[in-house]
Amino acid sequence: MKCQLAKELLLSDYIDSELDQKRYVELQKHLKSCSECWEVFEAVRRTEDILRTSTDPVPPEHVWLLIKERIVSRPGYVLEKITDRLSWLWDEFFSAPRRLAYGATLATVVIFCGIALPLTMHFLPEKTAPVYEEKNQASSAVESADSLLWLDEEFLEIVEDHASL
Amino acid sequence: MNCLNEPVSPGEEDIVRQAMAGDIDAFEMIYRKYSGMVYGIALRMTNSVEDSEEIVQDVFVSAHRSLKNFREGSSLKTWLYRISVNTSLNALRRTRSIRGRELPMAEGADFEDRRNLQAEAEESEAIEKKVKDLLALLNPDQRACLVLRAKEGLSYDEIARVLNVNINTVRTRLKRARAMIQKHVPAS
Numbered sequence: 419m420k421c422q423l424a425k426e427l428l429l430s431d432y433i434d435s436e437l438d439q440k441r442y443v444e445l446q447k448h449l450k451s452c453s454e455c456w457e458v459f460e461a462v463r464r465t466e467d468i469l470r471t472s473t474d475p476v477p478p479e480h481v482w483l484l485i486k487e488r489i490v491s492r493p494g495y496v497l498e499k500i501t502d503r504l505s506w507l508w509d510e511f512f513s514a515p516r517r518l519a520y521g522a523t524l525a526t527v528v529i530f531c532g533i534a535l536p537l538t539m540h541f542l543p544e545k546t547a548p549v550y551e552e553k554n555q556a557s558s559a560v561e562s563a564d565s566l567l568w569l570d571e572e573f574l575e576i577v578e579d580h581a582s583l
Numbered sequence: 584m585n586c587l588n589e590p591v592s593p594g595e596e597d598i599v600r601q602a603m604a605g606d607i608d609a610f611e612m613i614y615r616k617y618s619g620m621v622y623g624i625a626l627r628m629t630n631s632v633e634d635s636e637e638i639v640q641d642v643f644v645s646a647h648r649s650l651k652n653f654r655e656g657s658s659l660k661t662w663l664y665r666i667s668v669n670t671s672l673n674a675l676r677r678t679r680s681i682r683g684r685e686l687p688m689a690e691g692a693d694f695e696d697r698r699n700l701q702a703e704a705e706e707s708e709a710i711e712k713k714v715k716d717l718l719a720l721l722n723p724d725q726r727a728c729l730v731l732r733a734k735e736g737l738s739y740d741e742i743a744r745v746l747n748v749n750i751n752t753v754r755t756r757l758k759r760a761r762a763m764i765q766k767h768v769p770a771s
């Protein structure tokens with residue numbers, strides 16, 4: 419293996435453990451015999467170690483408070499939350515297994531209405547349809563007008579009696 | 584080693600579902616778990632505490648907004664990596680266009696005594712300074728690749744998926760990033 423290829427691989431696939439077995443063995447062999455490439459490898463490994471050992475700091479607490487504020491105060495947040503809830507409810511109540519259950523219930527009701535009800539009706543003694551005494555608005559209005567008229571007549575009689583006295 | 588192929592963990596799946604249903608407490612749990620990772624990426628990408636705090640905000644606000652687009656069973660981590668890197672790259676572009684210049688390079692990065700690097704590395708503060716110096720040598724695309732690879736431990740394939748580029752692009756960027764760093768680290 420030539421130094422140029424060795425160095426290229428050192429900077430990428432080798433250090434990143436992405437090298438295939440054949441190349442890996444070749445490069446290992448080269449590194450053992452070439453001090454210049456070994457120097458490069460050592461230098462790269464050191465910088466990689468530095469990058470790896472650095473730790474992730476936790477962002478200050480006010481960052482979360484600002485995020486929360488931005489989420490909650492965003493226009494449409496409340497409306498979105500309501501629609502989200504509604505669609506969640508919709509999904510919950512019309513989920514596939516529930517749809518099946520609803521279908522079965524509906525089928526049972528249809529079957530009951532189609533078979534059981536006519537059968538029940540057949541065995542029941544015949545009855546005349548009940549007659550309801552309907553008082554529609556118009557008739558009740560006439561009645562109240564009549565009573566008013568009656569009141570008027572009575573009132574007139576009383577007035578006349580008083581007048582004759 | 585990270586494994587992005589892994590879907591969200593069982594407990595996390597419920598939390599994500601609750602957050603998707605609008606539960607802000609569940610979303611806070613997601614924040615508590617991943618804010619360090621997002622902040623770390625932002626800090627390494629921008630080298631600015633102020634910008635990074637804003638990036639963390641933007642990442643989680645847009646994550647919350649697009650939670651409903653999140654495919655259940657896919658990796659929350661990959662998704663957050665993608666939003667974090669893209670938000671950081673956008674922030675860098677914005678900063679550059681405002682300031683009208685390249686990202687500040689490390690001023691006289693102190694690599695004079697490479698043999699002292701090991702000793703210094705024992706102090707995390709020193710490490711952070713070195714990390715800043717190293718990453719400041721790179722362009723934003725190279726920096727994103729190196730952070731995802733060296734810091735977050737993603738494979739080439741995973742980086743390619745996060746950045747939406749092909750594997751060879753990832754390989755080339757990493758190679759150039761490291762070559763650039765080595766050029767600035769004087770040989771002993």
Ligand SMILES: [Zn+2]
Pocket residue numbers: 420421422424448452453454455456
């Ligand atoms: Zn060589």
